[in-house]
Each structure stands twice: as structure tokens, then as C-alpha cells.
Amino acid sequence: MNRQSAWRNAAIVAPLFGATLISTLLPPATAHTLALALAPLGWAAFVVIAASDTDSTSAYAWALPFSAYAVTVFAEGPRIPALAFALAGAVASTAVAALAGSAETGLARWKRRAAMLAGWVPGCAVAFGVDAWSGLAVAVLTALVALYIHARRTR
Amino acid sequence: MSLPTLLMMVVAVALTPPLDADTGSRPDTGTMTLALASPKAWAFNTATVASPRGLSGRIELFGIGADGAATLLCVGSAGWAASIDMPFYADAGLRALTAEGHSADGQIARVTTRLPAGFAASAADEAATRLASRDFPSSQRGTMAAPSKAMVAVGSTDEVAVFAMSTLFTRRRNPGPLVALALWSLVAIAVPLVAVKRQHAPGVSRAAIVVASLLAASLLVANLSTPHPMLYSIGMRSPVAVAAEAEPRQLRYAPASIPGEGFGDVSWDAPEAARTGLRFVLADAVGTRGLPLDALQRYRRIRFKVPPVITMPDDGRALLVSGVYMAWGLDE
Numbered sequence: 071m072n073r074q075s076a077w078r079n080a081a082i083v084a085p086l087f088g089a090t091l092i093s094t095l096l097p098p099a100t101a102h103t104l105a106l107a108l109a110p111l112g113w114a115a116f117v118v119i120a121a122s123d124t125d126s127t128s129a130y131a132w133a134l135p136f137s138a139y140a141v142t143v144f145a146e147g148p149r150i151p152a153l154a155f156a157l158a159g160a161v162a163s164t165a166v167a168a169l170a171g172s173a174e175t176g177l178a179r180w181k182r183r184a185a186m187l188a189g190w191v192p193g194c195a196v197a198f199g200v201d202a203w204s205g206l207a208v209a210v211l212t213a214l215v216a217l218y219i220h221a222r223r224t225r
Numbered sequence: 226m227s228l229p230t231l232l233m234m235v236v237a238v239a240l241t242p243p244l245d246a247d248t249g250s251r252p253d254t255g256t257m258t259l260a261l262a263s264p265k266a267w268a269f270n271t272a273t274v275a276s277p278r279g280l281s282g283r284i285e286l287f288g289i290g291a292d293g294a295a296t297l298l299c300v301g302s303a304g305w306a307a308s309i310d311m312p313f314y315a316d317a318g319l320r321a322l323t324a325e326g327h328s329a330d331g332q333i334a335r336v337t338t339r340l341p342a343g344f345a346a347s348a349a350d351e352a353a354t355r356l357a358s359r360d361f362p363s364s365q366r367g368t369m370a371a372p373s374k375a376m377v378a379v380g381s382t383d384e385v386a387v388f389a390m391s392t393l394f395t396r397r398r399n400p401g402p403l404v405a406l407a408l409w410s411l412v413a414i415a416v417p418l419v420a421v422k423r424q425h426a427p428g429v430s431r432a433a434i435v436v437a438s439l440l441a442a443s444l445l446v447a448n449l450s451t452p453h454p455m456l457y458s459i460g461m462r463s464p465v466a467v468a469a470e471a472e473p474r475q476l477r478y479a480p481a482s483i484p485g486e487g488f489g490d491v492s493w494d495a496p497e498a499a500r501t502g503l504r505f506v507l508a509d510a511v512g513t514r515g516l517p518l519d520a521l522q523r524y525r526r527i528r529f530k531v532p533p534v535i536t537m538p539d540d541g542r543a544l545l546v547s548g549v550y551m552a553w554g555l556d557e
Contacts, residue, residue: 080413083413100548127431131435146547
């Protein structure tokens with residue numbers, strides 16, 4: 071961790087806090103529960119990719135409370151399943167990204183970015199197509215498969 | 226268009242049950258019955274859905290308007306009962322009701338009943354006329370904290386409603402979560418700098434951040450997950466008082482908070498305003514399970530800007546689904 075991490079964290083939390091402040095001035099409204107849960111995490115992923123950072127775990131962790139706030143205040147559907155899926159999706163994304171290594175240059179860097187986004191795809195496809203609990207199950211499965219492959223490689 | 230496709234379309238049209246010419250709804254099926262007890266327009270009523278074979282699972286009650294369009298009014302769960310009482314809000318434009326669900330043996334059941342002649346008469350009675358003459362304010366709700374007392378110009382009933390929306394029925398604010406998120410943001414920026422100075426192992430710091438994040442998210446959910454639906458209302462000056470005075474004037478209104486079971490009730494009244502009679506009502510159930518129907522039982526007639534849908538969860542207490550509702554009600 072260093073000063074660059076501080077700037078990265080600021081780039082994640084400052085816009086999210088600004089959006090939270092603005093939301094308090096808007097009329098009462100509801101929005102899609104999964105979209106609310108995933109938007110802050112998606113922003114964190116974007117900042118990680120833009121900053122060519124390798125630490126997606128802490129990026130997601132800093133953004134998660136904003137997901138919790140957005141879902142709890144504005145969600146039109148059940149909150150706990152959406153938040154649980156968001157958490158599992160972040161774990162799956164981090165686990166799949168770990169398979170691509172931690173190289174920071176050239177093709178390896180793009181592979182890690184693609185892996186980070188690809189970790190979300192199976193869970194999101196099922197969560198939006200079926201329901202959040204099913205998406206959670208798929209995301210957990212994705213994370214377990216990625217961790218298993220990573221463990222086999224490091225033996 | 227190919228011949229097979231054309232033949233398939235003809236078969237599909239031939240097999241589609243024709244709509245009922247009277248109500249515009251799909252034809253009845255199964256052994257379901259629908260009984261109504263003198264429904265009134267612009268009021269909450271009750272329909273009894275029953276079947277000699279028993280009912281099971283989800284039962285939906287739809288209202289059929291003059292144009293044949295079906296609007297969902299109530300959703301309930303029969304739970305293997307022989308009958309279920311379903312409350313519903315009746316807009317003046319309703320012509321018939323349709324109940325759909327399954328009987329206890331799993332067969333699809335549907336029944337449509339036209340509303341009795343008394344319903345149309347109730348849509349034109351004195352109470353309905355009084356409600357129909359009111360407009361709904363188009364102004365947004367204020368965001369500043371509501372005052373503890375307010376001088377309200379009572380020259381016009383509609384102006385009172387606009388003032389209530391902008392100044393009295395403001396949204397409650399809970400600054401706690403915003404302060405917590407602000408602190409969280411500062412911590413996010415400070416932690417990397419502190420970790421560098423103290424030379425913590427990155428893995429340990431990351432684990433601590435994840436644990437802190439989960440804790441913060443859980444606390445936010447817990448803190449924000451128990452908002453109560455709120456019901457605001459303001460009384461209008463009685464017609465007798467209005468007729469007795471030549472010039473409009475201001476009245477000092479004060480709020481009275483009445484804790485209801487599962488909802489908050491804030492009533493704005495003035496000593497010179499009638500405590501019964503016409504009231505402007507705002508129900509805010511956003512982010513909650515819904516507003517208990519009990520909260521509105523005091524209004525024998527009530528005209529909503531947007532008719533609410535009622536749900537009946539397993540605990541048996543009917544709720545207006547989560548949302549914001551504006552209405553004029555007669556508390557008499």
C-alpha cells in the first residue's frame with residue numbers, strides 16, 4: 071500500500087459518496103435492486119482497471135458499504151439476496167483475476183483485466199435471468215473453481 | 226408469409242378463448258366464486274373469493290375498467306382455505322372484478338363478476354362529488370425538516386395541499402448513514418498512508434479491510450432496514466367555518482404524531498379546522514414492506530391519485546405495496 075493506493079481509494083469512494091449525497095436530495099424513488107447493488111462495485115472495478123491496479127479485493131471492499139446503502143434505501147425488491155450476490159460476485163471476480171497473475175505490463179495486464187470482468191459474467195447472467203440467490207450460487211461456484219485451479223497451479 | 230405459418234396463426238386464433246362481451250375479460254373457468262358486499266367507489270372494499278374444491282396458492286384480484294383493461298388490485302395467498310377475503314381499492318372507473326388462481330386440486334380457476342348497480346350510484350353521490358372536485362398538487366415534497374408549527378393560508382383547499390407537500394410532509398432524514406459513509410471514505414483514503422508508515426503486511430491489511438467492509442455494510446443494512454411507513458394528513462377548514470367568514474386568513478397548524486402499529490401517523494390540524502371531514506393525505510412507504518391498510522380505515526371514502534395495489538403477506542395483515550400515495554380522504 072502506498073500513496074498511489076490512497077489516490078485509487080479516493081477515486082473509488084469520492085464519486086460514490088457524492089452520488090450518495092445527491093441521492094438524498096432526489097424525490098423518493100425505487101430502482102432495480104441488482105443494479106443498485108452492483109453499480110458501486112462496478113465503479114470500483116472500473117477504477118482498478120483504469121489505474122492498472124492489481125488489488126481488486128480492497129477496491130471491492132471499500133465500495134461494498136455504498137452498495138449496502140443504495141440497496142437498502144432505494145431497492146424495489148428483496149435486499150439481502152442482492153447484497154449477498156454482490157458480495158459473492160466480487161469474490162468470484164477476485165478469484166478469477168488471480169488466475170491471470172499479477173503482471174502489470176503488456177498482454178498480461180489485459181488478461182488480468184478481462185479475467186476480473188469475466189469473473190462476474192456467470193453469476194450476473196443467472197442473477198438477472200433467474201434470481202439473485204441462483205446468481206449467488208453460480209458466483210460461489212465460479213469462485214471455488216477458480217480457487218481450485220489456482221491451488222493446483224501453485225503446487 | 227408461408228402457408229404453414231398462416232395455418233398456425235389461424236389455429237392459434239381459433240383456439241384462443243373469446244373475451245367476454247360484457248366485461249372484456251377472459252371467460253370463467255373452474256369452480257371459483259366471487260362475492261361482493263355493497264362495494265363503494267373511492268373506498269376500500271372486500272371481495273370474498275371461494276371455491277367448493279378449496280383454494281391454494283396465489284390468488285390475484287383484478288379490476289376491469291370501462292375500456293376492458295385489467296388492473297391488479299390485490300394479491301393474496303389462499304393457503305388451502307375454502308375462501309379468502311381480499312381487500313381492494315375501488316376506483317370510480319371500475320366495471321367488474323376478476324379473481325384468478327388455483328383450486329386445491331391444482332386446477333386453474335377464474336371468475337369475473339360485474340359490480341352491482343349501487344357501485345355506479347356511489348360514484349356520483351355527495352361524498353364522491355366532493356372528492357372528485359379536488360385536484361392533486363404537482364409540487365415535489367420538500368427536503369427541509371418540517372417545522373414544529375406552521376401558519377397556513379387557508380383561502381383555498383388546493384393551496385393548503387400544495388403547502389403541505391412542500392413544507393409539512395417533508396421526507397424524514399436520517400443523517401447517521403451519511404456521516405458513517407463520509408467517515409468510511411476518509412478511512413479509505415487514510416489507511417494506505419498509515420499502512421505505509423507502519424509497514425503492515427499487505428495481506429493482513431487487506432483482510433482487515435474486508436472484515437471492516439462487511440461490518441460496515443451489515444451495520445448500514447441493519448440501521449436502514451427498519452424504516453416505518455409514514456402517513457401524513459392535514460385537515461381542511463370545515464365548510465361551515467368557510468361560509469361564516471368573508472376573508473381567507475391564516476390558521477396555526479400543529480402536528481400530532483400518533484404511533485400506529487407498524488407505521489407512523491402525523492396529523493396536522495388547527496383548532497379552527499375540522500378534525501373530521503376532508504383531509505389531504507400522503508402515505509410514504511418507500512423502502513418498507515408496505516403501509517398497513519389499517520392506517521387508512523378512518524377514511525370511509527378516499528380518492529387516490531394512483532390506485533394502490535394491496536398485498537396480503539403470510540402474517541395476514543393487508544399492506545399497500547411499497548410506494549408513495551397521494552389522496553383526498555373523507556374522515557367522517
